[in-house]
Amino acid sequence: MATTIIDDGVSAARVTSAGNRSGPRDEHRAGWLLSLPFLVLYLLFLVGPAVYGIVMSFFNATTVRPGLGKAVGLDNYRSILTSSDFWSSMGHTVWFTTLTTPPLVILALFFALLAERLHRAKALVRFIFFAPFVLPVTSVTLIFLWLYAPEVGLVPHWFEAVGLPPPNLLGETKWAFISVAALTVWWTVGFNFVLFLAGLQEVPRDVYEAAAIDGANPVRTLTGIVLPLLRPTVVLVTMLQILASMQIFNQMYLMTAGGPGTSTRPVMEFIYDTGFSDYRAGYAAAATMVYFALVLVVSLVWFLLRRQSNKEVGA
């Protein structure tokens, strides 16, 4: 409902400005003066880095001193695109995204659908699932390093309790991905859960009523009515999740530091290692740009879907 009003406001304002009424001179001046502080910061710290990153990627820049160094043309791109370290780190990022996105979307949706049924307990459930999300990453990783600790941790202990040999949760590549993914699900599922709860609020009550009067059972109501109505939210949460998972660095860096070896190193850590530990800034900038291009494609899809669904709600 609120969206309708807001969207109308914007389009109404646009119509008037298009109607060649640019307003008196001090309105023009006030508009620019009020916009200016943000635009300066935006140019310096968001647009600037994007442009500078592109420039740097064509130079032999280093992190030890500012400045660009010698122009090297496409050399950085040539060596990045043929670097097996770079591509395997891209692979790790994609694998992590694949491991985390389905559970983070499906579990959150599942929790929201169940919680929607509850009356007073809903606030409590929301609190419990969302609370981990406000913890700093270092607290989360300290807690999970303890839970996963070989021999002494709670999780290996549970494996033994059900009669399974406890795996080396962080020391073995296959398990390291799963362990960090599980941590991520625990940490961030509450965010998606809240988005789904909000989406469910938008489903009109009388739809449920009509379904109940027609004798539909809860499962039928869910698959026939609620999920189709919730589709835009599902799509948006999925896109946001892919974008968030693709930027994996913190948890992985603190839990495994990319190890064992570099077998779990995500691309953001590859950039960190080459740019800040090896000081090869130009080379790392080229890696940033290739990675950025991939994320940009996903962002663009998200962006278009978001506009699309805003338009639908507004209409």
Next chain:
Amino acid sequence: MSTPPNALDYNGRSRVFKIFSALVLAVFAIIWIVPMAFAVDTSLKPEAEIAANPTNWWSDHFSLAAYRKVIDGTPILTWYLNSFIIAALTVILTVAVTSMIGFALAQTRFAGRGGVFAFVLAGLLIPGQILALPLYQIIQSMHLLNTYWAMVLPAAAAPIAVFIFESFFSGLPRELIEAARIDGASWFGVYWRVCLPLCRPAISAVSIFTFVGSWNNFLWPLLVLSNVKQMTIPVGMSAVTGGFGILYAQLMATAVLGALPLFVVFLLFQRHIVQGVARTGIK
């Protein structure tokens, strides 16, 4: 027929389903509580007992000794202060600059407004920390490394906050602004005295997000704050915990202390935070 207590209870089957929902959620809620509860539990046990019986929940000697050791042995109080100053400055600057441009885009018709709108909108496509490397070079050339400003200034360039304010200001009636203008208020006066006070929900949403985002940021302060005295909570913690080895009570006490302030903020502002996520995440 009496009114059902919940809009979704229409018939018997719905009620059975409701009980099923409650049970399943209870199981998951317990799973979700365990890591936090076990961390707190461990932090209260003597190290010797943890070494002897690591997975035991009960202890006869619960104490706050580990907390004392962490507070005395690490600069954690300094990190609290740093995190707080940085987060507070970031909130003030972000709310100030994004609400001004949000107002300008929504309520003033300056030439070039459409262009500015599209230009800022495009910024939504640039995701968070991917550009850390070129940003680092820019901050370095400005000689801002190891200063609070290295943390504060880039964080205020937040297009999403602009659009939160823009959508709120667009909802205000045009007549209100025109009336204030006729009464002789300047444009800044209209923004500051008339419109901004009406935008409390937007201010609180942006403030809370900016605060939490700043407090929990990890990669960026790891890069720009290399001096231990200047570190923020997440980076400082990761810098010292290596030295604790397997002193799990102290490790968990550090984790709990690091999480505590935001946890309290969350307890106090739960409703605002959750509504803010719902409102800004979807749109």
